[in-house]
Amino acid sequence: MVTETNDLLDAVRMRASRWGCGVLTGLVVGLMLCGCDLPDRHDIAMFRKPAVWEVEPPRDPTNDVNVQPASLVPENSNATAPRADWQFWYLHHVDPDGVIGGGVMQSQRTDSGQIKLELSERTLEKFGGSDGASPDASWQFNAIACLHSNEQVFWHSDDGQLSRIECRVRRGPLQTSKYIEISGDEVRFDVDHLTSQSKKRVIHHGALGGPLAVYQSLLGNPLRPREVRESKVLLPIQETLATLQIRGRSDALAKRMTEQGLVLDSLHEAVAMVSIDEVRRRERYYWYDDDGVVQATNITGESRFTYRCDEDQYRERVQGLLQDIYPISIEVPGKPIPPGQIRQLALNIEFKPQREVSSEASEAPPISKASQLIAAPRQYVQDIDETHQRVITANRPVSAKKLAGRFDVYNTRSFAADSAVTQLVDFRSAGVRKVLNVATSMTGMSDQEKAIELNRTVHSLLSFDPLSVGLRSASAVAGANIADSTEHAILLIAMLRAKGVPARMCLGMRYLPRKVQPDVASPETNRFVYHAWVIAKAEDDWISLDATTGAETAADCIALAIDDLSNIDTKTFVNRYLSILKSMSMSVSAAVVEKAD
Template identity: 25%
Template sequence: MNRRLLQIFSGSSSARAVVRSFLSLPSFCGVLLLLAGFSGCERQPPELDLAAPGQGVVSGAADPQTDHQAASLVGWERWEVHSVDGQKIGYSHVDVQAGMDGGWVCRAEDQMVLQRGGSKMTHHVLQQTTLDRDGRLLELSSTLGNGAAETVTTASPQGGQLLLQIRRSGQTTQRQIHWEKGNQGPLAVPFSLRMKPLKPGERRHMQALLPVSYQLGRYELVAEGLEPVSLLDGSSAPLLKVRCRLTIDPGTEIKTDYWVNEAGEIVKSWTPALRLTSYQTDEATATAEISMDKDFLLAAAVPLTGQLADPLHVSEVHFDVRANGVSDQNSMFAIPAAAGQRVSSLSDGQALRVSVSAGWDGEATLPDVSSADIEPNSLIDFQDSRCEAFLQQAFQKYRAEPFVAKDTADGVQKMARLVQQHIVHKDYSRGFSTAAQVAADRTGDCTEHAVLLAAMLRSQGIPARVVAGLTYVQTVDGPAMLYHMWNIAYVDQGWIALDATLGASAPASRIALVTTDLSSGNEYECLQPILSVMGQIEIEILEASE
């Protein structure tokens, strides 16, 4: 366990479990993959000064290119190295070759390694995209290695839809998203800048598929002017500053600064919210061994003012959540209402009041229960034989104890305790395992607790979802809110929040950021609401009740 963490909450075993398990959803590493993904998708700057409307506007990468411009990408190879607070965490590599009919075949590799709680966690992505001569996506295939898990995604546009197939642990999930002819692939930003470099004062828009999460995002690039920029080797060079605003559905905006040379290549990028810096470099520098002398468990901590005397047993907490100095004050972050959570805007318009209650909630403003909350999927795979074996043993224990109806608040808390008892090995090296994998190897952190509890609940016909958000943790630097995952279950015509890392109902010392049924089979979709607040908020505890 990280020495920087205090064993709080009277040193109880359940307290140690939640401390061990925070930040275990693939949030931080997954967010870094999204931000650094495939040499040019980094984002997240300070305030964005846009050019005047209609002034210096140029079209995006979907514009037809001349043969000379299109040919300029064939044979293009690019290496990037990524670091956080000066600590190298990984690299990206892109190689472009000629395709059919003047198009291109683009191969991209992205690897990041983080130390989390003394464990080494590696994300490795191999992606191949086929583009037409105008940069439009024809097909995509991607393999994501995340600890012990491997996910294969394929995509192709057909009839105004992008059809995606996600294969994981022998199961395939299909979904589709609306797709317009001018939409771009995951390399849209670096390709657009490389093919048609921006000039000072120009602005460019494009809509593109995001890596890893495979959602659509809208980019706005604004070129400012030349400025001296420090480079990886310590030298300085005049480069064009380009500010980027990425919008992922209403309410989620992410920004970055790029510095671009005359050829349109991104030489440096900076993500202040994650303190992430990326440089163009050579293969030897990019792939050099990473010496992990920094633990990233606390790197994404949200600053917190105020303290809770007994966080595990607090029944009600009122938080004020406010934008910090890094965020764009003109773009309000979003925190949703959730089970046991009510949200309202404060009078100054720059903060939200988040009131959280423990226990059953019969008035939660959540989507109605649907078949997706009960059915198995590629992550909550309770019909897998490995999961069925666990369920058989677990319910034998359940029946051996005094009778409690399963579809009650007491019954689902009892199931949370059985999941807690089953997972005996804590391991930060994996990202997000399926319920069947967790059932078999009894290993994981809060994400594994959450998917296994969801599987157990759904196997009994009890609607269940997973929740990603923030939880209170006391560190040697003081209290902080850290990323965590838990569940909600629908019983007695209402929702109750459960934390299987505690083996009980979830206390009120939490803030939910996203609630999902995971039916898409892609856990990285959870990251979108987290991206809207990561590195951009600070929290104050106003009042708490035991």
């Protein structure tokens, strides 16, 4: 249900030639004469949706309606004002994956007379499988699911004018927030980018609609064929304004959700175009009933459809899908990992093959070492050849004799950056100093003893939630009660550095057994999820600490990257993590598990 205003991509529609229109018309006539069913608008694999100008008759200016942006209700409408109190549930559907998420829209008039409109949605963006296959289909990266969430609250005055927006948007482990206020002819944006804040102002003239303007406009006020409504709308995520044009079309066959599932029905049709400028624009189709309630919607050119459902269907198909959800999950095939505590874990890694080179080249360029997995404390890496590695993790250090020089071992020295104050690791702040006072007196302790004690302290101070904000300064995390693994790691690093112990952050993944569900077959893959932890230089060795458990990391953690947090960019953080996963194909080759009593 991400609206046309929430996910704008660059797109330019080109007018089809008269010859192309004639061919299409001939095909349709031929199908009718043969007695074949005409394809409905969901048969996008057979026919693309025709552009508005290819099917519309000459426009009659007397039927056009310029909507007042404040209310989005045409002046000649029988309705006096948009409905203030309503609630709808929607699910997102993609073939062949099925339901990938959904959301809830709710509008209510408050005691003060304001209209409060809320949007809450979650969607799993999936990669891998056929999407991750190389051109020859002999290699593909692991299936990945990245969580997207969108929580927005729109406040309108009693006459329908938009006055402010509160917005929280998540992609994977990071959540950003925005506060937008409309006053007179000025829109003020206050944006929290996690590691920085920004403010900006945009001047506009006249009233504004919000991202759900189409739903508000149609509800109780269906469009007549060829009727046009226009409005200026505010796009919170893009932090800009755009022009919205809604055009009524003839009724069409479209799918809608019923108790029996998806069925074809005759619905009213409207097409909405949101334009930021001449290039950045997006077209979305809406199918709605006689009451103006949107039953289905689709962005032109995309395979995802959004269908209205009832509350029970939403709970069963959407909330059930998103139970036990993590910001990013990775499916790793191979040998199933049995229940119990993992003592050792072995993975085979195959990296994406290089593209073919010209005949003049004698050999393909090697994969750079930076693109391959690196060793970490108790993570040992063996290079088989340029495109293959073997990785072994253990819950105890493995002796050099057993490794026999075949595996890389993490034995780097510490640098000044491992003890430095940074924007995230602000260990001289009052907030960090305050939580340090909670820790046991460390007089006479070794660095290893300090690290273990501080790890327990952070674990006792914070409750783990995989869907927290993601990247906050240590001082901000110190004042919180709930934190994800990244925030646990940031606070622990700050406390370690404050006590003179060099520390870095590991970004990787952790094996997470699925909850056993009765009458549900177990998947054939092992689930790993996004996770972050800390490595600290204790005397001569590096130790690996997980503040979410208060103990040293187990063999279920696989490090993908190690960072000293000197220069973290929130805009590239998630893409960097995903690019590492997309560069390799992993499989479990062995698992040594200590079964629980």
